[in-house]
Amino acid sequence: xxxxxxxxxxxxxxxxxxxxxxxxxxxxxxxxxxxxxxxxxxxxxxxxxxxxxxxxxxxxxxxxxxxxxxxxxxxxxxxxxxxxxxxxxxxxxxxxxxxxxxxxxxxxxxxxxxxxxxxxxxxxxxxxxxxxxxxxxxxxxxxxxxxxxxxxxxxxxxxxxxxxxxxxxxxxxxxxxxxx
Amino acid sequence: xxxxxxxxxxxxxxxxxxxxxxxxxxxxxxxxxxxxxxxxxxxxxxxxxxxxxxxxxxxxxxxxxxxxxxxxxxxxxxxxxxx
Numbered sequence: 001x002x003x004x005x006x007x008x009x010x011x012x013x014x015x016x017x018x019x020x021x022x023x024x025x026x027x028x029x030x031x032x033x034x035x036x037x038x039x040x041x042x043x044x045x046x047x048x049x050x051x052x053x054x055x056x057x058x059x060x061x062x063x064x065x066x067x068x069x070x071x072x073x074x075x076x077x078x079x080x081x082x083x084x085x086x087x088x089x090x091x092x093x094x095x096x097x098x099x100x101x102x103x104x105x106x107x108x109x110x111x112x113x114x115x116x117x118x119x120x121x122x123x124x125x126x127x128x129x130x131x132x133x134x135x136x137x138x139x140x141x142x143x144x145x146x147x148x149x150x151x152x153x154x155x156x157x158x159x160x161x162x163x164x165x166x167x168x169x170x171x172x173x174x175x176x177x178x179x180x
Numbered sequence: 181x182x183x184x185x186x187x188x189x190x191x192x193x194x195x196x197x198x199x200x201x202x203x204x205x206x207x208x209x210x211x212x213x214x215x216x217x218x219x220x221x222x223x224x225x226x227x228x229x230x231x232x233x234x235x236x237x238x239x240x241x242x243x244x245x246x247x248x249x250x251x252x253x254x255x256x257x258x259x260x261x262x263x
Contacts, residue, residue, distance in 0.1 A: 005240050007189060008258045009197070056207035064200055074259035168201070175208035 002063070009067035010161050014078035014154045019093035021150045022079040023109055026096075028146065028162070029072045030106025030114035033138040035162075039065035041119035041135060048123040054176045058132075061169050068162055073104045075158055129177045136170035188233040192240065195226035 028034045042062035049055040080093070080102040088097050095111065106114035120131045143163035150156060202219035209215055234240060238251045 003241055005196075006252070006258060007193065007240055008261075009200075010193065011190070011261065012259065013261065053208055053210065057204060060200070060204050060207055064204070070258070077259045168204070172204050172208055 002066070008071050008074055009064070010071060010158065012071055012074040012078060012158050014075060014152070014158075016152055016154070017081050017083060017087075018079050018091070018150075018152060018155075019083055019087060020091040021152065021155060022076050023092060023096065024149050025072065025079070025146055025155070025159070026076055026105075026107060027109040028139070028142055029069065029076065029104070031108035031110075031112075031142070032115075032118040033135065033142045034106070034108075034114070034118075035065050035068040035072055035139075036106050036114055037116075037118045038062075038135060038139060039069055040116070041121065042132065044119070044121045045128045045132070048121070048128070049125060051125070051176075054125060054129070057172050057176045061172065064165070064169075068165065071158065071162065075155060076104055077102075079155070126177070129173055132173045133170055133177070136166045136173065140166040140170070185233075185237050188229065188236070191229040192226065192233050195222055195229055198222035199226055 030036055039062050042058040042065065046055050046058045046062070049058065083093070083102070088094050096105075096107075099105075108114075119135075120128065122128055122131070140163055143159055143166065146159050147156060147163070150159065199219065199222045202215060202222055206212065206215050206219060230240065238254075
């Protein structure tokens with residue numbers, strides 16, 4: 001079971017709304033390498049794991065990814081506050097806005113809705129752990145691309161934290177693979 | 181958000197991050213004695229900081245204790261603590 005704590009895993013304090021930045025960052029909520037896919041991937045894979053260390057790391061990393069879902073959502077929420085219609089049109093937010101207003105909807109930056117086709121659960125320890133190692137690198141790569149596209153230091157700070165966690169989780173999954 | 185509240189919450193977040201990090205490390209190193217001590221120490225600090233925060237500013241997890249209003253529903257929610 002899970003218990004909610006009324007705080008973020010790391011503070012998100014974005015001062016300047018920027019719907020164009022939100023449009024690319026939303027991929028890390030509902031895109032192919034996003035946090036929602038990560039959380040569900042690891043939590044679903046646990047049941048087939050014959051080793052306590054592997055079930056443990058999937059549980060704990062999966063749980064942390066849920067906190068990352070909330071953190072990315074907080075970034076999106078703060079980037080889309082108090083927008084004018086003119087900003088919505090000029091910053092390319094109109095296509096999202098027409099269906100979702102400023103609600104948080106998990107989709108890729110391209111507009112493709114979140115799909116469970118982006119995650120795997122094979123029932124095989126080695127296949128799943130290698131999937132997870134790749135998934136962490138793909139998420140790290142997406143955060144690198146976001147850092148190429150976004151200038152605001154408030155946003156970059158939060159994104160850098162998330163990027164760093166992908167690297168740590170890659171390390172832990174590598175150790176889990178060797179622990180068998 | 182007033183400065184002291186912000187400072188106390190930041191302490192909670194720092195210790196909880198240390199707990200999460202040590203927890204994940206221990207998953208793949210369950211016999212590492214130094215890591216176990218690190219985890220226990222960070223856990224203890226987290227409980228102390230959490231108690232200090234909650235005594236002044238209300239629950240982080242919905243909980244028990246003396247109350248006349250279910251303050252859990254009051255703002256700010258975590259995503260509303262913008263700059």
